[in-house]
Amino acid sequence: MTIPVSQTVADGATIVAEIERRSGESVSACYQCGRCTSTCTAAFAFDYPPHRIMRLLQLGQVDKVLGSRTAQLCFDCMTCSSRCPMNIDVANVIEQAKMIADERGIEGGEKEIRLFRRAFLQNVRRHGRLHEARLLTWMNLRTFNPFNDFSLVPLILRKKKVHVIPPRIKNREQVHRIFREVNGDRKMK
Numbered sequence: 001m002t003i004p005v006s007q008t009v010a011d012g013a014t015i016v017a018e019i020e021r022r023s024g025e026s027v028s029a030c031y032q033c034g035r036c037t038s039t040c041t042a043a044f045a046f047d048y049p050p051h052r053i054m055r056l057l058q059l060g061q062v063d064k065v066l067g068s069r070t071a072q073l074c075f076d077c078m079t080c081s082s083r084c085p086m087n088i089d090v091a092n093v094i095e096q097a098k099m100i101a102d103e104r105g106i107e108g109g110e111k112e113i114r115l116f117r118r119a120f121l122q123n124v125r126r127h128g129r130l131h132e133a134r135l136l137t138w139m140n141l142r143t144f145n146p147f148n149d150f151s152l153v154p155l156i157l158r159k160k161k162v163h164v165i166p167p168r169i170k171n172r173e174q175v176h177r178i179f180r181e182v183n184g185d186r187k188m189k
Helices: 007-023 035-039 050-058 062-066 069-073 079-083 090-103 111-127 132-142 150-159 172-183
Strands: none
Touching: 007 062, 007 090, 035 050, 035 079, 050 062, 050 069, 050 090, 062 069, 062 090, 069 090, 069 111, 079 090, 111 132, 111 172
């Protein structure tokens, strides 16, 4: 006898399987002790704390996870992963959800954070290291706020903390290779 499964549930299971494949973790191993959440320094800003993200994935509610503030705001400090009694790399699970959300063009509520993350990674990929001046200029233009923090430019240039011309690093191809290996054939949107 075949039991019909709704398309939404089937899609959710597929995405959870993809998150598990990419992270190498089994979300079903989480037994909701909440240790990840109790040590998370950013949980106050999340809409779903880390243990709740794991529970939503266990239930196949991936739409909530992919569109969550948690997936966008988690800064991968790895504290949750180091505290998990089941040795689940919770931060990596959240990171994979974040990457899948990016690949699917799911904006979530934190559009500027997503934009910043993408700009940061493209900047590092292009220059081999972060070029702050270009990143700040790009962000200001993309957020239609070209003069944001403009008053700080003389101070920054005087202290020589930011280079106007991107510094060259040796063997930039190694950085490109890392991005190719991490991203595979996936592209950042």
